[in-house]
Each structure stands twice: as structure tokens, then as C-alpha cells.
Amino acid sequence: MEASEMKSSEPTIDLKVFRYRPEESSEASFEDYTVPYREDWVVLDALNYIKDKIDGTLSYRWSCRMGVCGSCGMMLNGEPKLTCSAFLRDYYPDPVQVEPLSYFPVIRDLVINMDDFMKKLEEVKAWLIPKEEQSVADGERLQSPAELAHFKQYSMCINCMLCYSACPVYGRHQEFTGPAAIALAQRYNLDSRDGAAAERGDVIFSDEGIWECTFVGDCTRVCPKNVDPAGAIQQAKVQATKDMFRSMLIPRKGTE
Amino acid sequence: MALAYRAGVPIKDMEFVQYHPTGLPGTGILITEASRGEGGVLVNKDGYRYLQDYDLGEALDVNDERHPQKRTMELGPRDRLSQAFEQEREKGGTLQGEYGDYVHLDVRHMGEKNIEKKIPFVRELCRNYVGIDPVHELIPVRPVIHYVMGGVHTDIEGETPLPGLFAAGECACVSINGANRLGSNSLTELLVFGTRAARAAVRLCERTGDFANKELIAQGEEEQRRIREQFFKPGSGNETIAGIRTELKSTMESGAGIYRSRDSLVATCDKIRELKERCGRLELADHSLTFNTELTTALELEYMIDVAETLAHSALSRTESRGSHQRTDHPKRDDEKFLKHSLAYRTDGDPRIEYLDVKITSWPPGERVYGSK
Numbered sequence: 001m002e003a004s005e006m007k008s009s010e011p012t013i014d015l016k017v018f019r020y021r022p023e024e025s026s027e028a029s030f031e032d033y034t035v036p037y038r039e040d041w042v043v044l045d046a047l048n049y050i051k052d053k054i055d056g057t058l059s060y061r062w063s064c065r066m067g068v069c070g071s072c073g074m075m076l077n078g079e080p081k082l083t084c085s086a087f088l089r090d091y092y093p094d095p096v097q098v099e100p101l102s103y104f105p106v107i108r109d110l111v112i113n114m115d116d117f118m119k120k121l122e123e124v125k126a127w128l129i130p131k132e133e134q135s136v137a138d139g140e141r142l143q144s145p146a147e148l149a150h151f152k153q154y155s156m157c158i159n160c161m162l163c164y165s166a167c168p169v170y171g172r173h174q175e176f177t178g179p180a181a182i183a184l185a186q187r188y189n190l191d192s193r194d195g196a197a198a199e200r201g202d203v204i205f206s207d208e209g210i211w212e213c214t215f216v217g218d219c220t221r222v223c224p225k226n227v228d229p230a231g232a233i234q235q236a237k238v239q240a241t242k243d244m245f246r247s248m249l250i251p252r253k254g255t256e
Numbered sequence: 257m258a259l260a261y262r263a264g265v266p267i268k269d270m271e272f273v274q275y276h277p278t279g280l281p282g283t284g285i286l287i288t289e290a291s292r293g294e295g296g297v298l299v300n301k302d303g304y305r306y307l308q309d310y311d312l313g314e315a316l317d318v319n320d321e322r323h324p325q326k327r328t329m330e331l332g333p334r335d336r337l338s339q340a341f342e343q344e345r346e347k348g349g350t351l352q353g354e355y356g357d358y359v360h361l362d363v364r365h366m367g368e369k370n371i372e373k374k375i376p377f378v379r380e381l382c383r384n385y386v387g388i389d390p391v392h393e394l395i396p397v398r399p400v401i402h403y404v405m406g407g408v409h410t411d412i413e414g415e416t417p418l419p420g421l422f423a424a425g426e427c428a429c430v431s432i433n434g435a436n437r438l439g440s441n442s443l444t445e446l447l448v449f450g451t452r453a454a455r456a457a458v459r460l461c462e463r464t465g466d467f468a469n470k471e472l473i474a475q476g477e478e479e480q481r482r483i484r485e486q487f488f489k490p491g492s493g494n495e496t497i498a499g500i501r502t503e504l505k506s507t508m509e510s511g512a513g514i515y516r517s518r519d520s521l522v523a524t525c526d527k528i529r530e531l532k533e534r535c536g537r538l539e540l541a542d543h544s545l546t547f548n549t550e551l552t553t554a555l556e557l558e559y560m561i562d563v564a565e566t567l568a569h570s571a572l573s574r575t576e577s578r579g580s581h582q583r584t585d586h587p588k589r590d591d592e593k594f595l596k597h598s599l600a601y602r603t604d605g606d607p608r609i610e611y612l613d614v615k616i617t618s619w620p621p622g623e624r625v626y627g628s629k
Contacts, residue, residue, distance in 0.1 A: 023544050040282065040387070052498035056550040057542040066285045066381070085384060108547040 013037040013088055014095035015046055017058065020106050028106070030097075031055075037092055044072055044083040047098070047110075060110035067224055070160030074110050075099040080162035082224050102165040103174070117161055120177055123203045124185035131195030147192040154187035154232055156225040163219035163229050169212050176212045177204060179219035179229030186232040189239075205240045213237075257427050258559035260408040261566065265416045266599035266610070268429040270406035270563075271571035271581045274437050275514055277337035279400030282355035283385055287378055287397055289439060292330040294374045295323060296363040298337070299394070300349035306359070307332065310340035313627025318365045332626045335436055335580045338399035342514045353396065360394035367391075399514060403442065405433040405580065406570070409599060414453025420460060420467075424453040431597065434614075435579025486536065487554055493539025497553050500531050500538070504557075504564060507531075512568045517585045521572040525606070528568055532561050566600035566607055573609040574598060591621065 012034045020028040033054055035046045044062055051058050062072040065084045072083045077097050088096070104112035134141065163179035170176050185204050189197040204210055213233045220230040261267050277298075278287040292298075295318060300306040308315040313328035324331050332340075341359060344350055350357040363371060363378070368391045371379055382390050407429035414422045414430065424430070425446050432449075433441060504527075511524025535558055542550040576590035577583050596611040 021544060021546070023546055040385075051550070051553075052496075056497070056540060057544070059542075059547050059549045065283065066385075108544075111547050 011037040011092075013046070013092050015043075015050070016095055016097045017047075017050070017110070018097075018099040019058075019109055020100075021057075021108060032095075037088055039089055041088045042084050043074075043076060043081075043086045043088060043096060043098065046088060046096075047083065058110075059108050068158060070158035073101050073160045073162050073165070075102055075165065080165040080222050082160060082162070085224060101161055103167075103171045104161070104164070114161065116174060117159070117164060117178070117181070120181040121159070121184065124177065124181045124200055125196060126181065126184040126188065128188060128191065128194055129196035129199070130193055141193045143192055150192075151187045151190040154183045154190070154227055157184055157187070157227045157229075158225055160224065162222045162224065166218040166222040168216055168218070169214060173212065175208045177206075177209045179213075179233065180227075182210060182213075182236060183227055183229035183232040186236055189236075201240070201243075204236060210236045210240065257408055257566075258562040260416060260418070260421065260423065260427075261562050261600075261602050263418055263421065264602065265418050265421060266409045266601050267563075267566040268406055268409040268597050268599055268612075269431070269435070269570070270404065270567040270600055271574050271598060272405035272433075272435045272579055273401060273512075273567065274334055274403040274405060274580055275338035275399040276402035277334055277341060277399050278361055278395075278397040279402075280381070280385060281353055281358045281396055281398050284400045285381055285385055286400070286402070287361060287381070287395060288375065291361060291363055291375050291378050291395075292324065294363070294370070295366055296361050297330055298397070299360045299362055300344055301351045301359075302349070303360075304349075305329065306344045306349055307337065307340050310336070310343060311627065312336060312340065327626050329627075333436070333624075334402070334439070335582075336624075336626060338514050339582060341399050350398075351396070356398060358396045358398040361390075361397045362394050363390050364392065364394075403437055404567075405429070405435065405437050406567070406598075409597075410449075410453075412449075412452065413456035414449050415456055420464075422453040422457050424450040435581060437580075483551070483555075487538060487540045487551060488543045490539070493537040495534050495537045495539075497538060497550070497557055500534060501557055501560070503527070504531055504560060508564055508568070512564075512571055515582050515584050516571050517583060518572065518575075519585075521568055524568045525565075525572060528561060528565050529606070532565070535561060562602075569607045569609055570598045570600050589621070595621070 015033045015035060016030050017033060018028060019031045033050045035049045035054075038045070044065060047058065047060055047062075060072070060074070062084065063069040067082055067085045070082070073080060074083050075081075075098070076083070076086055077091070080101060083098075098110065100106050100110045100112045104114065104116070107113050130141070157180055159180060161180065164170050167176070167179055170178050182204050185200045188194045189200060210233050213230075215230060215234065217230045220228045223229065257267055276286055278291070279285060280287065297305055297318060298307055305315040307329045312332040313325065315329055316323040316325065330337075341350070344359065345357050350359050363375070366374070371391055378395075379390055382388050382395055386396065388395065403426065407427050408416055408423040410416050410423050410428050410430050412430065414424045414428065416423055426442060428445070428449070430445065430449050432445060507524045507527040511520040511527070538554055540550050540554060542548050571581060574581060574594060575583065575586045576594045577587050578589050578594065595614050595616075597614060599610045599612055600607040601610065
């Protein structure tokens with residue numbers, strides 16, 4: 001949405017924005033900006049107003065502005081949120097404090113380094129690994145609506161990382177595989193076309209995987225897409241326990 | 257597109273731009289076609305289903321079991337619906353809002369249960385971004401730019417005339433869309449032609465040895481020098497990125513939008529030339545080399561101007577109406593002269609427009625008829 005000029009009679013709202021510019025100072029600080037208050041503006045509109053009209057040096061990531069791309073996650077008054085979906089009207093007339101997502105290294109201002117999350121996505125192999133090879137000529141791999149329903153919820157994840165910034169376990173112990181990566185592993189484990197649950201198990205059933213989770217549930221609470229990563233983790237724990245008992249009772253045929 | 261254009265590759269068929277008829281005003285967020293597929297209707301400020309006035313068929317009652325009908329009224333093609341909106345606006349039938357003119361999409365007759373089941377995302381978007389509930393209220397909508405049929409000129413393998421440069425997807429024009437586009441065909445462009453381009457690139461790599469690294473590094477250094485000169489020189493500029501971008505959007509909408517004419521396009525071409533020149537006087541506040549988003553925004557603005565230039569000049573040269581390209585001063589299709597692809601080449605001044613014959617295989621262009629004719 002195009003930012004228009006501020007009129008003096010217009011109501012305004014204050015943003016307290018985290019600044020960190022490593023080339024200028026090793027210290028972070030906060031900078032205050034006053035922007036027009038509009039009923040239909042989200043925090044991202046306010047940031048774009050700052051960048052266009054007040055201070056071009058403010059850096060942050062964004063793209064789609066409709067809760068699909070997952071790139072504009074930040075801490076708003078201490079809560080991880082997508083800034084494209086957080087309306088100013090839910091804060092007004094109080095100021096909004098804007099900080100980068102918690103527990104990730106900050107590159108600059110509101111931009112975090114997401115390498116750790118990307119590495120975890122790779123470790124859990126968050127992609128379809130088919131049970132058997134099939135040529136194009138063999139046609140589609142069919143799936144029933146009931147089979148889709150098994151994992152559909154987990155497939156809604158947009159990799160926005162809000163759940164990592166909400167997770168106290170990840171905050172203390174960054175080796176933890178974490179909510180989104182485990183939910184995405186489950187998304188493929190539960191897919192009728194996939195055959196790599198055992199491979200993924202090496203990561204998600206390890207010491208850094210599901211057993212780290214103490215079921216605080218904040219990941220599910222902050223998820224903008226209702227993915228329920230906490231549910232995915234508990235479900236994986238049940239599966240892992242069943243597999244363990246089965247392997248004790250029926251050696252060598254222990255996994256499904 | 258701009259990168260290819262700067263490297264001398266022609267940009268093809270840029271005058272063909274698809275508008276989606278139902279975006280939310282201001283944000284441009286799309287209200288899916290499914291809402292009309294499930295029976296939603298478009299009404300003007302008086303609650304009248306204005307599409308029936310624009311050759312799109314008969315307005316059946318929403319409770320009629322034949323509603324909605326394929327290729328009729330609300331299920332007409334995107335370009336025709338967007339054009340009808342423009343004509344209705346001229347007539348004074350649209351509503352005025354903070355973010356321009358709009359009409360209403362009415363899905364209330366579907367009922368809450370069906371809306372939740374069939375189009376839950378529409379309800380979520382309306383509640384979150386407009387603050388209305390489509391179960392009880394009308395959805396404000398207007399045409400929004402959605403897709404560019406044109407793009408980097410490629411052959412069926414995704415290869416451009418510049419050896420070694422491949423393109424696929426929306427940036428490319430492999431010409432499966434022609435002057436218009438059916439919804440979801442972008443997926444074909446990605447999956448089919450993305451795969452073909454990748455395979456062709458692999459074959460090329462197998463044939464050729466190492467790249468001329470030295471030359472590439474030299475080119476990169478030259479571009480870095482240009483960026484420092486152009487954007488980091490203190491005290492040189494009085495233009496702002498947001499200012500030029502706003503003027504660019506406005507001239508594209510007024511002169512090269514749903515309906516164009518020679519006059520409107522000439523004015524837009526003049527304005528783009530002016531903005532291009534003013535872009536040279538941008539001065540950035542941010543001279544950092546760490547995640548400098550002000551610099552990336554400035555570079556994007558230069559690219560937007562390049563793309564706008566190819567679009568406006570291609571539209572000016574095509575003195576006919578075809579598909580999404582509608583000239584009010586040339587309302588007829590002219591197959592004799594224009595059964596051709598346009599190719600925009602970069603020059604030191606305005607782009608040079610050349611033409612390439614269209615290869616017709618199974619379906620020659622025919623008359624477009626909608627409604628139950």
C-alpha cells in the first residue's frame with residue numbers, strides 16, 4: 001500500500017525499533033519513530049512508511065504482505081508475530097516495540113541469520129522421499145483425501161520461524177531440532193507416498209530431537225498457520241515409543 | 257527480466273498484462289476465482305449485476321440451479337471482467353474508496369456453512385485485512401495486476417538468444433500464453449519449462465568447458481563501481497526511491513492499464529523517460545555493505561523502470577487490440593499486421609521494437625464469444 005504524506009491533524013502511533021549496525025557500532029540500540037495511525041495498517045505498513053519517508057537505513061525482510069511467504073516475522077512487544085498480519089489497531093494508542101526474532105543471531109537491525117533453521121530443515125529431510133522409484137510414464141502417485149488429511153495441517157507451515165522464537169527450549173539449547181523442523185518431518189513421515197520415516201527418525205528421535213521438548217506449547221500458540229507443531233512432537237513421541245516396544249517384542253520387524 | 261534486457265536479450269510480448277478482476281483495494285490481495293465459481297456475484301454501487309451490460313450473457317438468479325454458468329457473467333474471462341469494471345467506472349457505476357474505485361463481490365447467498373467449507377481462506381482474508389465478514393457483508397474488490405504474459409524471449413528449451421542464459425517461469429516468455437492466460441498455467445510454465453530449461457542447461461555444461469570466470473569477475477567489479485558512483489556519492493541527489501516509484505506506478509496505471517490509447521501511451525513513455533533520468537539523481541542514506549535494503553530497493557526501482565519501458569513501448573507499437581491488450585483507438589484485432597510477437601531490445605534511448613511471426617499449430621485465433629450465444 002502506498003504511503004501518503006502525514007497530515008498534522010492525523011492520529012499517530014509510536015514505534016520503538018531495535019537498531020543494530022555492525023559497521024558503526026557493536027552495540028544495539030532502540031530508535032523511536034512516529035508514523036500515521038490507520039485502522040487498516042499492519043505493523044509492516046508502518047515499517048514501510050518509515051523506510052519510504054523517514055529513515056531509509058532501517059533494514060528488515062518482507063515480501064508478500066499476505067501471510068504466505070513467512071519472511072516478515074519479528075518480535076512485537078516481546079511476542080513473535082508476522083508483521084504483515086499484526087494490526088496497529090491492536091496496539092494503539094500504546095507504542096509498539098519491534099525487535100528481531102529471538103534466539104537467532106542478528107545480521108543487522110531486524111534481519112536475523114536463519115542458517116541454523118535452514119540446516120535443521122535439511123537434517124530432517126523435509127521433502128518427499130518416495131517409497132519406490134516411479135517413471136513419469138507410470139503416472140501420478142495417487143492419494144486419497146483421507147490420506148491427505150493425515151498430514152495436511154503440517155503442510156501449512158510457511159517456515160516463518162516464529163515457533164523457534166517462542167520456544168524456551170530452543171532459547172536455552174540451540175541444538176534442539178525445534179518445532180517447525182519436527183512438524184515438517186512429520187508432514188512427510190505421515191505422507192502415504194513417502195518411505196523415509198526411518199531416515200528422519202535418526203534426527204528427530206535423537207537426543208536433540210523430540211525428547212528435548214517439554215511441551216510448553218508456545219510454538220502452537222504463536223503459529224500463524226495453525227500448524228500445531230507441539231501436537232506433531234507429541235504424536236512423534238507416541239510413535240517412537242510404540243516403535244521401541246515393538247522392536248523389543250518383535251526383533252527385526254520393529255518399525256512400521 | 258531487466259537483467260536479461262541489459263545483457264541484450266529481447267523481452268517478448270510485454271504489452272500483454274493480465275488483470276485479476278477481484279483483488280482487495282489497497283493491498284491487492286486476491287479473492288480467489290473459486291468464490292465466483294461457487295456462485296459469488298459482482299454488483300455495482302446500486303447492487304446491480306453490471307456484467308450483463310457488457311456482452312457476458314444473462315444474469316441468472318443466484319438461486320437458479322443453472323447458476324453459475326461457464327463462460328458467462330462472473331465466470332467470464334479475467335480480461336473481459338476487468339474491462340467491464342473499467343467501463344462501469346466510466347459510467348459512474350463503481351464506488352469510491354480510499355484506495356480508488358471498487359465494486360462489490362457478494363457471496364452471502366452461499367450461507368455460512370458453505371463459505372466455511374468451500375472458501376474458508378476468503379473469509380479469513382476478509383476478516384483480517386478488510387475487517388468484514390463475507391457471510392453477512394459485501395466484499396470490496398477491483399481489478400489488480402496479476403501476471404505478465406510477456407518476458408525474456410526463450411525457445412522451447414528455455415534458452416534465450418544469449419548463449420548460456422536460460423529462463424523459465426513468469427520472468428520468461430516461452431509463449432504458451434499468447435495474448436492472454438488461463439489461470440494455473442503458470443504452474444505449467446514452472447514445472448514443464450523449468451525442467452526443460454534445467455535439462456538443456458545441463459546438456460550445455462556437458463558440451464562446454466569452464467566459464468570465462470575472469471570476464472564475469474571484471475563485469476561484477478564494473479557494476480560495483482557503478483553502484484558506488486551512482487548511489488553512494490554524497491550530496492549528489494534530490495530524488496527519493498518512494499517518490500519515483502509512486503510516480504512510475506501511477507503513470508503505468510493511467511497510461512498503460514486495462515485500456516490504452518496512443519495518447520495515454522505516449523504520455524507514459526515520456527514520463528518513464530523522465531523518471532529514468534531522475535533515477536540518476538537518487539541519493540541513498542544507507543552506504544552500508546551489510547544487508548543494505550535501501551540499495552537493493554534502488555536497484556529494483558531501476559529494474560522496474562526497464563520493465564515498464566519495454567511494456568509501454570511494445571503497447572504503443574501494437575496498433576490493434578488482442579487479448580489483454582486493448583487499444584481504444586484501435587479496437588479491432590489485425591491478424592494481417594499483428595499475428596506477431598513483439599520483441600523489445602535495449603538501446604541507449606527508447607527500446608527498439610521488432611516483430612516475430614507467430615507459429616500457429618492446432619488452433620488459429622478465432623472470435624471470442626461469451627454468454628449463452
